[in-house]
Amino acid sequence: MKNRNTENDKGGVLIVGSTYPRSQDDHQVPWLRETVNRTTAKGRRVHVLASSFRGGAETPIDGIPVFRFRYAPAGMETMTHDEGAPNKAHGLLCQLLGLLYILSGTLKAIRLATQYRYDIIHVHWPFPHGVMGWLAARLTGAKYVANCHGAELAMGRQKKWIAHALAFFLRRADRIICNSSHTRDEILKISACPATIIPYGSTVRIDAPQAAAPRAPGHPIRLLTCGRLIERKGVDVLLCALPFLLRRHNVVLDITGKGDMEEEWKALTDKLGLGNIVTFHGFVSNERLSQLYRDCDIYVHPSIFDSRGDTEGLGVVLIEALLNQKPVVASEVGGIVDVIHHLQTGVLVPENNPAELADAIELIIDKPDLAARLAESGREFALWHFDWDRVIETLDKTYLVLCENKNEADDNTPFPPSPKDKKAPTKKILTTLTIAAAAGFGVSKAAPDFAHRLGSSLQNATLAPLGLGVALYLVYRIVNSFGWGLTIKALRRPVSLAQSSKTWLISEALRWLPGQVWAYAGRVTQSSKLGMNKTFCAASISIELVLTVIAWATVAAGGLTVWGAKINLLDYLSSSALVFSSCASLLLTASAALFLMKRPESALVRKITKLFGDIKSALACRPSWSGLLAVTAFYVALCVFNGISFWFIAQSLSAAPLSLPAVIGVNAAGWLAGFLSFGAPGGLGAREATIVALLAPIMELETCIAATVIWRCAQMAIELAVLGLYLVPLPSLKTANSSPAPSHEVSQPDQKVAA
Structure with a gap:
């Protein structure tokens, strides 16, 4: 075949x-x-x-x-x-x-x-x-x-x-x-x-909705429920709700499907005296089912958690009812909440409660305006979120990504090779060591007794605050590792915080070897392990860095302001360099724009267009602004915590008391300087130089340097130890989230429809 x-x-x-x-x-x-x-x-x-x-x-x-x-x-x-x-x-x-x-x-x-x-x-x-x-x-x-x-x-x-x-x-x-x-x-x-x-759409014929004709006096209100007659469908709850409804309304109920509960529910129908009210249709053709949808006034779906703990995974029949523009009453269980949003696309009720189910159906009967509004908004919601073309397009893109990646190297490669130079990590290490050796030689010649003074500062350190500072940094680093996962969640993508934390810690350790840019490359390489495509992963890292920079800048400004330091940060910058870099950026941007306009069909333009398309697709769903604000506050708190740990280290070396706001602010300013020094692994040197320059007015030079040396050694020891995590392989967590169109998570409960 x-x-x-x-x-x-x-x-x-x-x-x-x-x-x-x-x-x-x-x-x-x-x-x-x-x-x-x-x-x-x-x-x-x-x-x-x-x-x-x-x-x-x-x-x-x-x-x-x-x-x-x-x-x-x-x-x-x-x-x-x-x-x-x-x-x-x-x-x-x-x-x-x-x-x-x-x-x-x-x-x-x-x-x-x-x-x-x-x-x-x-x-x-x-x-x-x-x-x-x-x-x-x-x-x-x-x-x-x-x-x-x-x-x-x-x-x-x-x-x-x-x-x-x-x-x-x-x-x-x-x-x-x-x-x-x-x-x-x-x-x-x-x-x-x-x-x-990736849900499913309707499989029955859906006719264009027509205005409902006024119900003739005495004409019964027709209820409908569909699906297999198994325990979790909760049809017995609906049968028990009918006596409540019959006190005030003339209703009839159509039930389709077959299953192991059919005979029991038929017996219950006879016991309740509903034989003239309820019709069991058994399995019906799609044509007959379409007719039943058109004829009904209200669709009811009373699902429950059954004795095995199973419940409705999604409820395709609910989608069919919405597409037929029928008001829906359903239980608030399982995947039903992805289809029925309370008083927006239908009415939700607690499971296994016949009285409340009857009240909800009566609400629809007694308020025809509400019924019409729910039916209309429900149809609009279903037409967009459960459209077969969107479903299949997402699935096909998932297949496409898998096929394209079939022959790629395994994502478990701990140190991703540079596309230009596979020896780049080794060269970077040698360059860093050479610079360090040259700097040490220069210091020894310029200040022969400096090494002795530095050693004395280290020997006179107070061990209790020193140990506390190192311990606080260890806690800081562990908690900090969850920030990236929280950022991803704020972008409305599901992620395991434990797995994102592990990936983040490993990628941070990478930056000491090939340079800090490789830390981000390490995260992107592991992106499929977290169910993300590489474009979205890169975008989430960029957003995380922006939030982090905002947090560090806030703490730096706050700390220096509270300290009352007479520091003009512009003294540490070159105005001519700022003007030159700004003009160069504008020139490059303008040149690129002209190139794109003149050569719209070039290979480079196509690649850039595809990149922007991928980024747009990766960030298709709206981020949670409250979530991003919460992540920023999280980083602000962490920045302060980091400054406190450094304050304990610096205080352990200084006989005079140090201003806590000053150290916190200077520590944050040093982090910003280290972040901007992309050429140095982990900002090595830039951070220390900034801290020493800003703290020199209130601390002895060798004490400042000793504090930064201890802090940096503790940081490197903690983060390099994380490389041992490579001995514990990450579980394979590849999911369809890494398809180019993750925005088709169409049944998220936080998505709203216009009422």
């Missing part, structure tokens, strides 16, 4: 899952079928691997090859389809079948991957399918994508061994995709891996 027009091609995508339509007329997992068809329409070669059901044959669906793996005699192959495996996996026999299921699926996946050499193996429900995709990808060099929907995470919450297995396969994914913010948060809890939200 081959895709049309790509029969002899290698590569492409293998989709692995438990369930897929068994025939053209089967309506299983319509969202996955739609995803596969639309991905194929984008020109990608797609194959599907799913389990067999009662020995069903390998039949192409929509012209796309669908491979099946057999795991038991035909009569026993019922683990999947209809109700889903989690609702059937009970008893020893099912567990044995589960082992055969995993083994058979893994062998089939490896055989297909070996034969067709896929570029990407995209696994839905990483437990239990993660082993299939990961092994097949590992053996054939394909990229492995894990896609979570919530059910596997609920199983992990029930059984620790499932949680460990799931975390194992998530951490080894090149990308992690999920369907909602709820699922993303659960992924973080279970594995510390970030994931990108």
Whole structure:
């Protein structure tokens, strides 16, 4: 079986899952079928691997090859389809079948991957399918994508061994995709891996909305709920809410779908005397479902957390209801909150509460203006955030990035080589040592007794404040490592603070060897480990540096002002140099602009245009200004803390009391000078010279220098020790966030729609 027009091609995508339509007329997992068809329409070669059901044959669906793996005699192959495996996996026999299921699926996946050499193996429900995709990808060099929907995470919450297995396969994914913010948060809890939200759109026909005709007197209000009849759908809650509604309103309820709770809920309907009110339609065609959406007045989705801890991962039927411009009442659980925003796109109610559910439905009935507004804003929200074109575009870009990076060097390279000169780190070290030796020789000739005076200052140091200062700096450095992760969160990107902290600490240690610019390169190199593309990572580093500079400048100005120092910082700058650099910058900018205007088709212009496009895409979603302000305040506090640690070190060497604001302000000014000295590793020398120059009026020269030497030695010792973290490899945290269009996290709960 081959895709049309790509029969002899290698590569492409293998989709692995438990369930897929068994025939053209089967309506299983319509969202996955739609995803596969639309991905194929984008020109990608797609194959599907799913389990067999009662020995069903390998039949192409929509012209796309669908491979099946057999795991038991035909009569026993019922683990999947209809109700889903989690609702059937009970008893020893099912567990044995589960082992055969995993083994058979893994062998089939490896055989297909070996034969067709896929570029990407995209696994839905990483437990239990993660082993299939990961092994097949590992053996054939394909990229492995894990896609979570919530059910596997609920199983992990029930059984620790499932949680460990799931975390194992998530951490080894090149990308992690999920369907909602709820699922993303659960992924973080279970594995510390970030994931990108790529939801699904509607799979039923959506007609253009028409103005609702006035309801005829006595005509019942029609409620609708759709989905599999399984415990977490909470249909029994809605059935128990109907008696409350019937006290004041004439309502009827349509229920579609089948599942293991169908007979129990039908019995409950009879027990409540609702046989003439409720209609169970069973599985219906898309055409019939479209008609039911059009005919209903209110769509109700009363999902709950079931006895296994599972709940709604997203709720595609909610999207369908919104697109049909129907007011929606739903439970405030799981991924539903990504679709229904309370009193903006619908009404949310607590789970498992029939009385409150009835009150919410009555609110919609009694306030037709509110119902119309919710329906209209809900449709606008769904049209944009759950548009299939956007969904597939994001997924296709994710695939594209993975394919382009397939042959790149592993991101675990501890010291990224320079693209121009691989010996640059060694040259930088030798240059630094040569300059240091020359400086030491010059000082020894100019002041022969300086070394003796410096040694005396160090010998006379008071150990208690000295040790406290070094300890405070150690604490400062650890806390400081979280600043970058907080900046990323302020840019509305999910990230593990522990992983971002580790990456930051390692990259900071790098700067002592090749020069401080390599610290930033080290972070960018590790960006995919944190679920970010390199453009966004570079942008987040730039923003972090801006916030840090603002913080240090604020502390420097504040400290020097409180100290009341008669210092004119312009005395330390050259006005002619400032004028020259400003004019040169303007000249370069103007020249570049003229070049771009005259040669719009040049390779350089295309690269610059692509760079700006990547940056725009990386920062597509609006940052949280309150978050950025909080990060700036965080850095201000850290700068003060750093100054206090340096004050303890300086005070341990000085017999006279030192002004705390003075030392804090001078320390901050020294940091700024060191930051601007890009040529020196970690600003080595520039920071010390600035501190000595500013503190000379209140401290002896050798005491100033001794304090900066101790501070710098402590800093280097602490940060170089962090290089040992390379012995603990970072888990593979590559996710779809590193696709060029992470802005398609369309179901974030903080996104608003116009009411």
